[in-house]
Amino acid sequence: MKPVLSTRGLSKFFGAFQANKDISLDFLPGARHALIGPNGAGKTTFINLLTGVLPPTSGRVMLGAEDITDVPQHRRVKKGITRTFQINTLFPGLTVLESVVLAIAEREGRAGICHQTVAAQRHAVDEAQALLGRLRLADQAASLTRSLAYGKQRLVEIALALATRPTILLLDEPAAGIPAAESAELFGVIAALPHEVTVVFIEHDMNLVFRFADRISVLVGGAILVEGTPAEIASDPRVKEVYLGEAQHD
Amino acid sequence: MAGARDTAIVTKHTESRAPAGVADGRWHALEIVFWLVPIAAYFVLPDYRILGSQILIAGLFVLSLDLILGYAGIVSLGHAAFFGVGAYTAGLLAVHGWGEPITGLAAAAIVAAAVGYLVSLLVIRGSDLTRLMVTLGVGLMFWELANRAASITGGVDGLAGVTMWNLLGLWRFDIAGRTAYVYCFVVLFLMFLLARRLVHSPLGLSLRGIREGGKRMPAIGAPVGLRLRTIFTIAAAFAGVAGALLAQTTQFVGIDTLGFPRSGEVLVMLVLGGAGRLYGGLIGAALYLIAHDYLAGLSPVYWQLGLGVLLVIVVLFARGGILGGAATFFARRTGR
Numbered sequence: 001m002k003p004v005l006s007t008r009g010l011s012k013f014f015g016a017f018q019a020n021k022d023i024s025l026d027f028l029p030g031a032r033h034a035l036i037g038p039n040g041a042g043k044t045t046f047i048n049l050l051t052g053v054l055p056p057t058s059g060r061v062m063l064g065a066e067d068i069t070d071v072p073q074h075r076r077v078k079k080g081i082t083r084t085f086q087i088n089t090l091f092p093g094l095t096v097l098e099s100v101v102l103a104i105a106e107r108e109g110r111a112g113i114c115h116q117t118v119a120a121q122r123h124a125v126d127e128a129q130a131l132l133g134r135l136r137l138a139d140q141a142a143s144l145t146r147s148l149a150y151g152k153q154r155l156v157e158i159a160l161a162l163a164t165r166p167t168i169l170l171l172d173e174p175a176a177g178i179p180a181a182e183s184a185e186l187f188g189v190i191a192a193l194p195h196e197v198t199v200v201f202i203e204h205d206m207n208l209v210f211r212f213a214d215r216i217s218v219l220v221g222g223a224i225l226v227e228g229t230p231a232e233i234a235s236d237p238r239v240k241e242v243y244l245g246e247a248q249h250d
Numbered sequence: 251m252a253g254a255r256d257t258a259i260v261t262k263h264t265e266s267r268a269p270a271g272v273a274d275g276r277w278h279a280l281e282i283v284f285w286l287v288p289i290a291a292y293f294v295l296p297d298y299r300i301l302g303s304q305i306l307i308a309g310l311f312v313l314s315l316d317l318i319l320g321y322a323g324i325v326s327l328g329h330a331a332f333f334g335v336g337a338y339t340a341g342l343l344a345v346h347g348w349g350e351p352i353t354g355l356a357a358a359a360i361v362a363a364a365v366g367y368l369v370s371l372l373v374i375r376g377s378d379l380t381r382l383m384v385t386l387g388v389g390l391m392f393w394e395l396a397n398r399a400a401s402i403t404g405g406v407d408g409l410a411g412v413t414m415w416n417l418l419g420l421w422r423f424d425i426a427g428r429t430a431y432v433y434c435f436v437v438l439f440l441m442f443l444l445a446r447r448l449v450h451s452p453l454g455l456s457l458r459g460i461r462e463g464g465k466r467m468p469a470i471g472a473p474v475g476l477r478l479r480t481i482f483t484i485a486a487a488f489a490g491v492a493g494a495l496l497a498q499t500t501q502f503v504g505i506d507t508l509g510f511p512r513s514g515e516v517l518v519m520l521v522l523g524g525a526g527r528l529y530g531g532l533i534g535a536a537l538y539l540i541a542h543d544y545l546a547g548l549s550p551v552y553w554q555l556g557l558g559v560l561l562v563i564v565v566l567f568a569r570g571g572i573l574g575g576a577a578t579f580f581a582r583r584t585g586r
Contacts, residue, residue: 051469077471089469091462094455097271102459103470105452111472112480114453119274121452129269142271164471 002064004029004198005050005081005168010059012045019045021223022059027168032191033200034209037219038242043202044086046219047170050200051083052076078107080167084157086176086202092146096137096156099145100128103163128163135159135189151178158189169193171201175208187212210234218242273450284529288435299427305539306434307495312519312531313438313445314488319517320526321449322481323461324373327382327513328389329489331369334508336362336490338396341409341503349415351498355437358494359487366486370479386510393508409503423499430499437495441488445528448484457481461526522564524571533572 003026012020019042027033035043048054050061052073060069063079071079091099104124105111119125132138135155140148145156154174161169174190175183187208190199203209209216210230217227220242226233233239291302311333318324336358343354372384396403403409414423421429448454456477459467467474497503506512515538523534541560545553568575 053468073468074471074473077469082471083469085466085469089463089466091459091466093462094458095271097269098273098455099459101272102452102455102472106456106470106472111452111456112477114448114451116452117275117447117450118272118452118455119269125269125272141269160466160470 001028003027003062004064005200006062007050008060008062010046010049010061011057012042012049012054013057018222020049020056021221023219023224024059025217025224025227027198027200028215029198030195031198031200031215032213033198033215033217034213035200035202035217035219036204036206036209037225041219042222043219044172045222047083047172047200047202050170051081077164077166080165081170082161082164082166082168083170084161084172084174086172088150088153088157090145090153090156090160092144094145095142096132096145096148096159097125097128097141099156100131100159100163101125103160104128107164131159131163135162151182154178154186155189158186162193166197168198168200171199173202173204175203175205180205183208273455275447275450281529284532285439292431292435296426299431301539301543303427303430303434303499304496305536306431306438307492307499308516308519308535308539309532310434310438310441310495311489311492311516312523312535313442313528314485314492315516315520316525316528316531317445317448317457317485317488318481319520320528320530321454321461322457322478323464324478324482325378325382326373326385327510327517328369328385328387328392329485329516330508330510330512331385331389331392332362332366332486332489333493333496333512333516334392334396334503334505335365335486336493337497337503337507338403338409338493339490340494341412341497342402344412344414344498344501345409349413351414351417351433354498355491355494358490358497362490362493363483363487366489367479367483369486370482373482374475374478386513389508389510389513393505393510396505396508403505404503406505408505409497412497412501412503414498414501423501427499434495434499437491441491442528442532445488449528453477453480458526518561520571522561522571524573524575527573530571530573537572 005027007023007025010020010023023046035046037043045054049056052071056069060067062068063081068076068079101118101121101124102111104127105121108124110121129138129141132141135158137152137155137159140152145153148156158174171190175186178186183205191212193199213230216230216233218225218233218239225242226236226239288302288306292299315326315329318326339358339361340354343357348354369388373381397405416422417429417433423429456472459472460474460477464474493507496507519534519538520531522538523532524530541557542553545556564572569578
């Protein structure tokens with residue numbers, strides 16, 4: 001199977017600090033691909049390079065056969081690559097419904113319309129309400145995003161990403177900071193996504209990783225240590241030493 | 251039977267109602283009351299029509315700054331550049347033989363929009379501080395340009411000899427300022443309708459998205475640069491129309507229309523009234539100019555002291571300006 005998204009020799013240096021070193025990874029269509037590794041391993045930087053938030057120091061990012069290394073972030077979203085953020089990056093002063101309608105309008109190229117009201121965009125509003133219903137946010141639709149509980153705001157993170165209808169969804173610690181019971185529920189939402197959607201996620205909770213991932217890449221010190229199926233990763237001695245070993249010391 | 255009818259009514263009501271949580275552009279009763287005030291003022295305060303025209307013009311100018319600062323969150327210290335460009339466009343047209351007011355306004359809007367678009371290419375780069383400096387620099391450049399090109403603009407002496415034709419061929423611009431007042435009011439109201447629709451539209455939502463979550467916008471696929479260029483161009487056109495109104499109704503263009511003090515003043519009016527609410531700018535303009543008029547009457551020397559105190563009080567005690575403070579007050583009273 002051909003990868004939908006791949007990197008070739010991708011590196012990012014901040015001065016002398018090597019955040020990502022020569023990363024070559026393939027993401028297969030429909031994969032549930034986990035990126036794991038200790039804090040500071042360069043996982044978020046890698047997401048930033050994949051989505052175009054940061055330009056790489058060297059190396060390429062390929063979408064199928066197309067080189068998208070120089071494509072800006074918002075155009076990559078149009079090509080189907082969408083991300084969420086580890087730290088809530090929402091629209092605090094917009095209602096939840098407005099936020100999602102905005103994402104839908106941008107996807108449809110209708111966000112430049114200035115002669116009709118937002119409420120007149122009936123099918124965007126309907127779609128947003130349906131999406132919020134799926135994420136159990138219907139009751140919060142008319143509330144300002146900033147007034148929502150933290151766990152609900154994590155769901156808005158996902159809702160905004162889903163509203164762009166991604167083919168490749170990159171989730172940066174989607175369950176960061178929410179209780180275990182809620183994080184399992186949140187991953188349930190992600191697991192229920194159509195299988196054509198490729199999901200790449202960063203997650204520290206190994207139970208969740210091994211439950212949802214069908215592919216795991218381990219980053220250490222900005223480089224790929226090992227990559228494989230969950231069974232291969234679980235039995236790899238280097239992973240145990242570097243990653244799981246470290247986790248036991250915590 | 252009665253129950254079935256009630257249900258039918260409820261269903262119909264739900265269908266026709268816009269969903270809660272998005273802008274539907276419906277008029278609030280207070281808005282209608284608000285617009286009756288300048289109409290009433292025309293009849294009740296005939297001696298204040300010239301001050302009234304100034305307020306209406308300033309209101310339109312503040313409205314244009316609100317579009318970029320209040321909605322998109324772009325700070326500007328050079329907004330008078332577009333006001334002045336509009337004023338000189340309309341003034342020069344009239345001086346050189348085309349004194350028709352409406353087409354003069356349209357020409358001012360087009361020229362100011364073109365200048366606004368070019369400036370936007372510089373402004374959308376960089377952070378708030380960069381933007382402050384770029385807009386400030388652009389404002390100063392335009393002032394100097396008008397100063398140097400004295401043979402065209404009249405330099406520091408201003409552009410005199412602006413002669414206007416009758417409005418719509420019917421109404422002469424009279425010395426008492428009756429025509430000017432009605433003209434300014436109608437233009438402000440029509441431009442306000444455009445701005446009001448714009449802020450309730452998907453574009454307006456997108457601008458608020460930039461203000462509220464500039465980092466998230468590209469992650470949902472939004473072309474932030476395009477949006478900012480768009481609103482900057484539109485806002486410049488609004489400012490240009492305001493400048494043209496001033497040139498046409500006072501039949502003079504001073505170089506101060508381009509000056510930094512005017513850029514600062516419009517910012518103060520917006521902050522005073524409350525940014526990001528459209529009406530805030532209008533209220534701020536009215537309050538500022540009325541206070542100016544009143545205080546200057548009390549003390550021709552120290553009136554700025556009074557304005558300074560007013561500004562400090564409002565900014566310290568009413569977060570979000572007068573309208574922001576009022577909104578907080580009423581939200582507290584209704585317990586929400």
